[in-house]
Amino acid sequence: MKITFPHMGTSWIGFKSLLEGMGHEVVLPPPPTKQTLDLGTKYAPEFACLPFKVLLGTYLEAIEMGADTIVSSGGVGPCRAGYYTQVQKRILQEQLGYDVRVITFEPLRRNWVGTYRILRDLVQVSLREFLSLTWLTWQKLLALDAIERESHRVRPLERDTGATSRLVAQAFTDIDKANTVREVKDVTKDNLEKMKNIPQDIERQPLKVGVIGEIYVVLEPFVNLDVVETLGHMGVYVDRSIFLTDWTIENTILDAFRVEGEMNIKEAARPYLPELIGGHGQNSIGETVLYAKRGFDGVIQLAPFTCIPEIVAKSIVPKVSEDHNMPVLTLMLDEQTGKAGISTRLEAFVDLLAMRRARLRGETA
Numbered sequence: 207m208k209i210t211f212p213h214m215g216t217s218w219i220g221f222k223s224l225l226e227g228m229g230h231e232v233v234l235p236p237p238p239t240k241q242t243l244d245l246g247t248k249y250a251p252e253f254a255c256l257p258f259k260v261l262l263g264t265y266l267e268a269i270e271m272g273a274d275t276i277v278s279s280g281g282v283g284p285c286r287a288g289y290y291t292q293v294q295k296r297i298l299q300e301q302l303g304y305d306v307r308v309i310t311f312e313p314l315r316r317n318w319v320g321t322y323r324i325l326r327d328l329v330q331v332s333l334r335e336f337l338s339l340t341w342l343t344w345q346k347l348l349a350l351d352a353i354e355r356e357s358h359r360v361r362p363l364e365r366d367t368g369a370t371s372r373l374v375a376q377a378f379t380d381i382d383k384a385n386t387v388r389e390v391k392d393v394t395k396d397n398l399e400k401m402k403n404i405p406q407d408i409e410r411q412p413l414k415v416g417v418i419g420e421i422y423v424v425l426e427p428f429v430n431l432d433v434v435e436t437l438g439h440m441g442v443y444v445d446r447s448i449f450l451t452d453w454t455i456e457n458t459i460l461d462a463f464r465v466e467g468e469m470n471i472k473e474a475a476r477p478y479l480p481e482l483i484g485g486h487g488q489n490s491i492g493e494t495v496l497y498a499k500r501g502f503d504g505v506i507q508l509a510p511f512t513c514i515p516e517i518v519a520k521s522i523v524p525k526v527s528e529d530h531n532m533p534v535l536t537l538m539l540d541e542q543t544g545k546a547g548i549s550t551r552l553e554a555f556v557d558l559l560a561m562r563r564a565r566l567r568g569e570t571a
């Protein structure tokens with residue numbers, strides 16, 4: 207099998223390690239580009255949301271590179287993501303005639319048997335080796351998240367613009383090359399140490415902004431047009447509401463055992479949106495409330511165009527914003543959105559937050 211999978215942020219480093227370790231040839235999904243999106247948009251239903259289009263484009267590129275199997279995830283609940291792989295499979299096989307196999311992992315709590323069958327088919331090593339590979343993959347994902355978290359803290363303070371991003375790129379390469387848990391821990395420690403030593407202006411008091419929204423657009427920099435890095439270079443500390451390891455614990459591991467996760471977020475959202483509406487709609491509301499309580503200066507909501515959960519959240523956000531005196535900027539993202547336009551809107555929002563902070567502190571901006 208020549209396997210590929212969705213490209214979402216840095217997660218490819220973990221999945222590549224897992225699938226290669228299991229004895230498969232991996233066709234790395236290329237990082238999405240404008241061409242990927244154009245390709246996906248060409249064959250996607252008109253009102254499909256942005257992640258659908260980018261993923262379809264990615265699969266088409268990976269198939270051209272030789273992939274014959276796609277491993278992806280499904281889902282249940284009000285969001286359309288649950289049937290997206292089925293639609294993509296039809297487009298690839300029936301409409302475009304590709305001889306490609308599509309393997310879909312459904313949520314564990316509903317499909318222990320199906321998951322077991324898929325794993326039995328995919329895993330070509332002993333159980334012991336598989337468990338140790340899974341542990342190595344998990345350590346890589348934790349390491350990637352740790353590097354990104356630290357970069358969000360250091361970037362707004364760096365004296366040499368770009369120094370943090372350069373180090374982050376090197377850290378990702380090191381984690382990708384690491385073959386054992388020990389190596390993963392060593393390179394992570396080494397790179398975190400180097401990041402701490404990047405010359406920083408510790409007198410700066412960066413504005414603090416929370417980034418919320420749908421998981422794919424929050425985690426994939428191409429789709430969100432590098433919002434996190436751009437804000438960092440504007441001297442803003444960003445708290446990204448979603449990291450893959452946290453999400454996996456809450457929505458895969460706890461969910462598998464029917465333990466409800468993210469209770470604090472759901473509790474905070476309850477006065478405005480007591481129901482789960484799919485995707486991250488309810489989270490976007492709860493997280494806005496929590497960022498206000500944590501004293502953040504503002505919140506940026508990333509919403510794919512036609513994403514119903516985020517559209518619902520967007521309609522509630524003004525009330526939350528008013529009640530908690532929390533400025534919120536919603537960025538609707540689609541194939542027409544350009545980086546220059548986003549940067550201009552971010553600059554204006556950051557100026558507004560700076561003036562607001564100065565006013566609240568009784569300073570002149």
Ligand code: SF4
Nearest residue numbers: 255285287485510513
């Ligand atoms: S949450 Fe929104 S963007 Fe994500 S798959 Fe569902 S509808 Fe699409």
